[in-house]
Amino acid sequence: MKSLRSHAPGGPETLVMDELPDLVPGAGQVVVAVKACSINFPDTLIIRDLYQFKPARPFAPGSEIAGVITAVGDGVTGWQVGDRVIGMIGSGGLATQAVVEAARLFALPDGVDFDTGASLLMTYGTNYHGLVDRGHIKAGDVVLVLGAAGGVGLAAVELAKAFGARVIAAVSSAEKAELARAVGADDVVIYGRAPFDKAQSRELTDAFKAACGPNGANIIYDVVGGDYSEPALRAIAWEGRFLVVGFPAGIARLPLNLTLLKSCDVCGVFWGAFVAREPLKFKEQVAELFAMLADGRIAPRIYARFPLERAAEAITSLENRSAVGKVVVEMG
Template sequence: MKTLRSHAVGGPETLTLDEVAVPEPGPGQVRVAVRACAINFPDTIIIRDMYQMKPPRPFAPGGELAGVIEAVGDGVTDWHVGDRVIASTGFGGLAEKVVVDTRQLFAMPAGASFETGASLFLTYGTTIHGLKDRGHLKAGDTLLVLGAAGGVGISAIELGKANGARVVAAVSSEQKAAFARQCGADETVIYGRPPFDKEQSKALAEAFKAACGPGGANVIFDIVGGDYSEPALRSIAWEGRFLVVGFPAGIARLPLNLTLLKSCDVCGVFWGAFAAREPARNAAHIKELFALLKDGKINPRISARYPLEQGAEAIRVLQDREAVGKVVVTMGDQS
C-alpha cells in the first residue's frame, strides 16, 4: 500500500510517497481503508518537529480521516467489516490503509460523504470545545474570529451563528471576506500582512473596535496569533474571553495590563488534550455536531481536493495560508 511519510525534519517538500506492507490490526483495533484525510495546521508543523506530539520517524501526517473498516482485531465486537467510520488519529492518516484503536472511532453520520466526515473533528471539535467550554459563548454575544476563512475559522462562524452570536470575521483578502460572509459572518475586517509597526497595530485595533461595536467582542477566537493578537485583545469587551487556538503567524506577546483593564480572561484551547482527558464530554460535543450537520447548520466547505500523490502540495497550500475552507486528500472509491 502507499503512504506519504516524513523521514526527516522539514517542510512538505521533504515528504516521500512510500510503498509499505499492509498493517494488521491488533487486539482492540481495526484496519480502515482510508477514503479521505483532511489537512490541518498541525500537519504543517508536526513534520517540522514543532508540534506537541513528535511521532518516531518515518511517519505519515494526517490527523483525521474517514473510511471503511476492512478488518477487525481480537476482542472487537462493536465494529464490523464494512462500517463507515471517522477516526481522530493525530497522525498517520495520509495512507491508503490505517490501523486505528476503536477508542478513536466514530460512526459516520448517515448521508455524509467521506470528505465531510474527515473534515469534522479537528476543526469543529476544536471550535465547539473552545466556544462552549472555554469561551462560554451565549446568544447575543459578539464573536470576533481571526483567520476566519480557513477550516477552523469557518467552523467558528457557523457555530457562532448556530448559538445566536453576532460574528465578526477577520481575514486577509476581499475574496476571503466574501467567503466568510457567504458562510454567515455579519461583519468582516480585512487585515494586512505582518510585521506591523506601532501605527499599523493601532489602526488594526481601531478596525476591530469599529466592527465589534461599542461593547467590544465578548469572545475572541484567535487562530492566527502573532502581530494580530494584541490589536484583537484591545477590542475585547468587559469580562470578555480571549481564546488562544493557534499561531501560524507566530506566538503572540500580550501586554497583560490589558487583561486587568478589561477584566478579561485569556484561555487556551487544546482540543486534542481535552478529548483524551474527557472522552465523555467530547463524545457529547461530537453528538451535538452530528445533529447540527443533519440540520444543515454546519457544513464543512471543501475548497480543494488532492490525490495522495499530491498530499505534500495539499499541506503546502495550507502552510502558505492559500486555503479558503477545508483541504482534503482523497483515496479510493468515494461512493
C-alpha cells in the same frame, strides 16, 4: 499499501511515497481503508518536529480520516468489516490504510460523504470546545474571529452563529471576506499582512473596535497569533474571553495590563488534550455536531481536493495560508 511518510524533519517537499505491506490489526484495533484525510495546521508542524507530539519516524502525517473498516482485531465489539467510520488518529492518515484503536472511531452518518466526514472532528470539535467550554458563549455575544477563512476559522463563524452570536470575521482578502459572509458572518474586517508598526497596529485596533461596536467583543477567537493578537485584545469587552487557539503568524506577546483594564480572561484552547482527558464529554459533543450537520446548521466548506500523490501540495496550501476552507486528500 501506499503511505506518504516523513523520514527526516523538513517541509512537505521531504515527504516520500512508500510501498508497504498491508496492515494487520492488533487487539482492540481495526484496519481502515482510508478514503479521505483532511489536512490541518498541525500537519505542517509535525513533519518539522515543531508540534507538541513527535511520532517515531518514519511516519505519515494526517490525523483526521474517513474510510471503511476492512479488518477487525481481537476483542473489538460494535464494529464490523464494511462499517463507514471517521476518526482522529494523531498521525498515519496520508496512507491507503490505517490501524486505529476501535474506541477512537465514530460511525459516519448515512448520507454523509467521506470528504465531509474527514473534515468534521478537528475543526468543529476544536471550535465547540473552545466556544462552549472555554468561551462560555451565549446568544447575543459579539464574537471576533481572527483567521476566519481557514478551516478552523470558518467553522468558528458557523458555530458561533448557530449559538446565536453576532460574528465579526477578520480575514486577509476580499475573497476571504466574501466566503466568511457566505457562512454567516455579520461583518468583516480585512487586515494587511504583518509585521505591523505602531500606527498600523492602532489602525487595526480601530477597525476591530468599529466592527465590534461600543461594548467590544465578548469573545475573541484567535486562530492566528502574531501581530494580530494585541489589536484584537484591545477591542475586547469588559469581562470578555480571549481564546488562544493557534499561532501560524507567531506566538503573540500580550501586554497584561490590558487584561486588568478590561477585567478579561485569556484562555488556552488545547483540544487534543481535552479529548484525551474527557473522552465521554467529547463523544457527547460529536453527537451534537452530527445533529447540527444533519439539520444544516454546519456544513464543512472544502476548498480543494488532492490525490495522495499530491498530498505535499495540500500541506503547502495550509502552510502558505492560501487555503480558503478545508483541504482534503482523497485516496482514490
